[in-house]
Amino acid sequence: MDKxxxxxxxxxxxxxxxxxxxxxxxxxxxxxxxxxxxxxxxDAEDIVHDVLIQLWESSYKFENQIALRSFxxxxxxxxxxxxxxxxxxxxxxxxxxxxxxxxxxxxEAITDAELLSLIxxxxxxxxxxxxxxxxxxxxxxxxxxxSVLLDLAQSTVxxxxxxxxxxxxxxxxxxxxxxxxxxxxxx
Amino acid sequence: MTGFEKISExxxxxxxxxxxxxxxxxxxxxxxxERKIIEKYSDVDVLQRELDLFDSIDxxxxxxxxxxxxxxxxxxxxxxxxxxxxxxxxxxxVILLLIVAGGVFGGxxxxxxxxxxxxxxxxxxxxxxxxxxxxxxxxxxxxxDEKVVAEKSKLISTERDYAxxxxxxxxxxxxxxxxxxxxxxGSIVWLNAASSLKFPTNFxxxxxxxxxxxxxxxxxxxxxxxxxxxxxxxxxxxxGTTFNISSYQSASLSNISLYTGSIGLxxxxxxIKLIPGHYVEIDNMTQLISDPEENFSDxxxxxxxxMEFLSQPLGKxxxxxxRWYGVNYEISPEIRNLExxxxxxxxxxxxxxxxxxxxxxxISVLNENNKLVITKH
Numbered sequence: 001m002d003k004x005x006x007x008x009x010x011x012x013x014x015x016x017x018x019x020x021x022x023x024x025x026x027x028x029x030x031x032x033x034x035x036x037x038x039x040x041x042x043d044a045e046d047i048v049h050d051v052l053i054q055l056w057e058s059s060y061k062f063e064n065q066i067a068l069r070s071f072x073x074x075x076x077x078x079x080x081x082x083x084x085x086x087x088x089x090x091x092x093x094x095x096x097x098x099x100x101x102x103x104x105x106x107x108e109a110i111t112d113a114e115l116l117s118l119i120x121x122x123x124x125x126x127x128x129x130x131x132x133x134x135x136x137x138x139x140x141x142x143x144x145x146x147s148v149l150l151d152l153a154q155s156t157v158x159x160x161x162x163x164x165x166x167x168x169x170x171x172x173x174x175x176x177x178x179x180x181x182x183x184x185x186x187x
Numbered sequence: 188m189t190g191f192e193k194i195s196e197x198x199x200x201x202x203x204x205x206x207x208x209x210x211x212x213x214x215x216x217x218x219x220x221e222r223k224i225i226e227k228y229s230d231v232d233v234l235q236r237e238l239d240l241f242d243s244i245d246x247x248x249x250x251x252x253x254x255x256x257x258x259x260x261x262x263x264x265x266x267x268x269x270x271x272x273x274x275x276x277x278x279x280x281v282i283l284l285l286i287v288a289g290g291v292f293g294g295x296x297x298x299x300x301x302x303x304x305x306x307x308x309x310x311x312x313x314x315x316x317x318x319x320x321x322x323x324x325x326x327x328x329x330x331x332d333e334k335v336v337a338e339k340s341k342l343i344s345t346e347r348d349y350a351x352x353x354x355x356x357x358x359x360x361x362x363x364x365x366x367x368x369x370x371x372x373g374s375i376v377w378l379n380a381a382s383s384l385k386f387p388t389n390f391x392x393x394x395x396x397x398x399x400x401x402x403x404x405x406x407x408x409x410x411x412x413x414x415x416x417x418x419x420x421x422x423x424x425x426x427g428t429t430f431n432i433s434s435y436q437s438a439s440l441s442n443i444s445l446y447t448g449s450i451g452l453x454x455x456x457x458x459i460k461l462i463p464g465h466y467v468e469i470d471n472m473t474q475l476i477s478d479p480e481e482n483f484s485d486x487x488x489x490x491x492x493x494m495e496f497l498s499q500p501l502g503k504x505x506x507x508x509x510r511w512y513g514v515n516y517e518i519s520p521e522i523r524n525l526e527x528x529x530x531x532x533x534x535x536x537x538x539x540x541x542x543x544x545x546x547x548x549x550i551s552v553l554n555e556n557n558k559l560v561i562t563k564h
Contacts, residue, residue: 015549015564016254023250031244041240045249053256070191107194108220114198115224116241119206138206138238140231169207 008068012061019056022072027052028120030072033113034080037096038089047083051075073110122168130167133160197221205229261542312366313359317388328358330371333389359383360401363513365489370397374414377404379489381435381510402433404490407448420474424451430461431487434469437506441469444482452476492533501525501550505561512537516559522550 010018027048034044051072062068081099084091091097095105119138123131136146143161147154201224204213217225228234311323316335326338335356360366362381369375371389378384382401390396395414407414407425414425418434418441428448434441443452444466452459452467454474461467465479488495494511496504502523505516514537527548531540541552541559549564 013564016257016546017549019253020250023246023253027246027249028241028244031249032241041244045244049249049252049256052253056253056257057260066191073191101190104220107190108223110194111197111201111220111224112227114195115201115205115228116237118198118202119238120241122202122206138231139235165207 008062008065011068014056019052022052026069026072026117029113029117030076032116033073033109034076036109036112037077037080037092038084039092040089043083043089044080047079048076051079077106126164126167130160130164133157134164134168137161137164197224201225201228205234258542258546261545311361312364313357313361315357315359317354317356328366328368330356330369330386330388333371335388355385355387355398357383357385361513362510370395372410372412372414373408375406377490379403379433379510380513399432399434401435402431402489404431404487405429420471421452421454421469421476424453426450428463429486431490434471435506435510438503439471441471443467443469444487446482446485493530494532495530497528498526499528501527501548501561504529505559508540512540514557514559516561518561519563522561522563525550 007018007021011022030048030051031041031044034047035041038044038047054075055071060071062071077096078099081097083089093105095103096109098105123134123138126134132150133146136149141149143154143157146152146157150157152160197218197220200215200217201221204217204221204225205228228237311325314322314324314328314335314337316322322337324337328335328337330336358366358368358378360378360380360382364380366378367375368378368384368386370386372395374395376384376397379402382399382403384400384403385398387396390412393412395410395412396417397415398417400419405414405416405425406429409426416423416425416432418432419436421434421441423430423432423443426448428450429446430448430450431444431446432441433443443450443461445461445463447463449463450461452461452469454469454476456474457476459467459476459479461479464482466482467479468477469475470477489511494507496507500523502518504527505518508514508531509516511531525548527544529540529543529547531543535543537554537559541554544550544552544561545564551562551564553560553562
C-alpha cells in the first residue's frame with residue numbers, strides 16, 4: 001500500500017517522475033475518453049495536454065489514486081465540452097452535454113476507456129509469444145488459423161492460449177474492490 | 188466524479204466477461220452500461236479496431252511535449268523574477284556591469300566578474316593598504332617598489348582597526364568576483380570569490396609569507412627564500428610552483444592541489460610533501476591531512492571558468508555556487524545530502540543553473556529577492 005500512497009504524494013508535490021507515470025498509466029485512456037466525446041484523437045490529445053498542464057500548475061492535492069483519477073476524468077470531460085462549444089466542433093452525441101455526475105453516456109464512455117486500458121495493459125504484460133497469440137484470439141481468429149499465421153503447432157497455440165488466460169487471471173485480482181492493486185503493480 | 192470506483196468495477200467485469208470468459212461474471216446481473224459495452228466488443232472487428240486506435244495514442248511523445256511546456260513556463264516565470272531583482276541595482280553595480288560589457292571574462296584577467304547575475308548583490312573588491320587606507324578597486328593590482336599600485340581604484344576611508352598589522356595589506360573579494368594580484372617578488376595570485384589575502388608591501392629576506400582565507404591559485408616565482416601560505420590551521424611551504432588552495436572558513440575541509448613544482452604542508456598535527464598532480468585535504472577540526480590523491484587537470488576548474496561537481500552533496504555544491512554567483516541560499520534540511528552531478532561555467536546564468544537542477548533533480552529552486560530557496564519538489 002505504501003507505493004500507492006507515495007505515488008499520490010509525489011503527484012501532490014508535482015514531481016516530474018510522478019507525471020511521467022500519469023502519462024504512462026492514464027494518458028491513453030483520457031485521450032480515448034475525450035475522443036469519444038469530441039470525435040477526434042488529435043483534438044483529444046491537445047485537451048488532455050491542457051488538463052495535465054493545468055494540474056501541474058495548480059495546487060490540488062489528492063487523498064488517493066481514486067480521487068486523482070476522478071479528477072482527471074472530470075476535468076477532461078469539462079475541457080472537452082468547453083472545447084467543442086468554443087470551436088463549434090461536432091459532438092459525438094448530444095447527451096454528453098448533460099453535466100450531472102450520473103450522465104449515463106459519460107459513465108459508459110469512461111467504462112469503455114477503462115476497459116480498453118485494462119486489455120491493453122494486460123496484454124502488454126504477457127510474454128511476447130503469448131501476447132501474439134492472445135492478440136490474434138482477441139481479433140477473433142481460431143486456434144487453427146493462428147497456428148497457420150504464426151507457423152506454430154496447434155497444440156502450441158492452445159498451450160499459449162491457456163498460459164495467457166492463466167496469466168491474465170493471475171493478473172486480475174478476484175475481488176473487484178482490490179482493482180487498484182493492479183495499477184500500482186504496474187507502476 | 189462520484190462513483191468512480193463503480194465505473195472501474197464495471198470495466199473489470201467487462202474485461203472478465205470478454206477476455207477471460209469468466210463464468211462467475213456471466214452468472215451475475217450486469218448493469219445496462221456493462222451490457223452495452225460487452226455487446227459492442229463482442230464484435231471482434233470492433234474490439235480490434237478500437238484496441239489498435241487505443242494503442243496508437245502516443246503517451247511518450249505526449250510526455251515530452253508536456254515537459255517542454257513545463258520548462259518553458261518555468262523559464263518565463265524565472266525571467267520575470269530576475270527582471271524584478273534587477274530593478275534595484277545600485278550605482279556600484281552599474282560600474283561593474285560596464286566591465287562585463289567590456290568583455291572581461293576568463294580566469295587570467297585582472298578582475299573577473301564571475302557571473303553577471305551576481306552583480307545585483309555584489310560589492311567591489313576592497314584593498315586595505317598598510318597605510319590604513321581602504322580602496323575599492325576594479326583594475327589590476329601590483330606591488331612595485333614597496334608600493335601597492337591599484338588601477339581604477341577609489342579611496343573609501345583611511346581608518347584602520349588593527350594597528351598591529353599595519354605593515355600588511357589586505358585584498359578582499361566579495362562573492363561573485365575574482366581578482367588577480369602581482370606580489371612584490373613577481374609571484375601572481377588569483378584570488379577567488381569571497382576570499383581574502385594578506386600580503387606585505389615588501390617580503391623580508393628570510394621568507395615570503397602571505398595569509399589566505401578562502402581560495403586562491405598561486406603561480407610562485409622561484410627563489411631561495413621560501414614562499415609560505417598560511418591558512419587557518421596550516422602552512423604551505425613553497426619553492427616555485429603552481430598550486431591551488433581552498434580554505435574557506437565555512438567549509439569543513441581545506442583542499443590543497445599542486446600542479447607543478449613541490450610544496451610542503453604542515454599543520455600542528457602532521458606534515459606532508461606533495462608531488463605534482465596530487466591534492467590533499469585538511470580536516471579543519473582535527474587538522475589531520477588526508478593521503479594525497481591524484482588530480483586529473485593542470486589547473487583548478489575555477490581558473491578555467493568552470494565548476495564541476497561529481498556526486499557531491501547539494502549542501503556542498505551550494506556553498507560553492509553561493510560564492511560563485513554571489514547569492515544567498517537556503518536549502519531544506521532533507522535534501523542537503525542529496526548527491527548531484529553538474530557542470531557549470533561562468534557563462535551559465537543563475538537562471539540556467541536553477542533550471543538544470545530542477546530538471547535533473549527532484550528539487551525546486553526559487554529566486555526570492557535574490558535569495559535562492561531550494562526545496563524538495
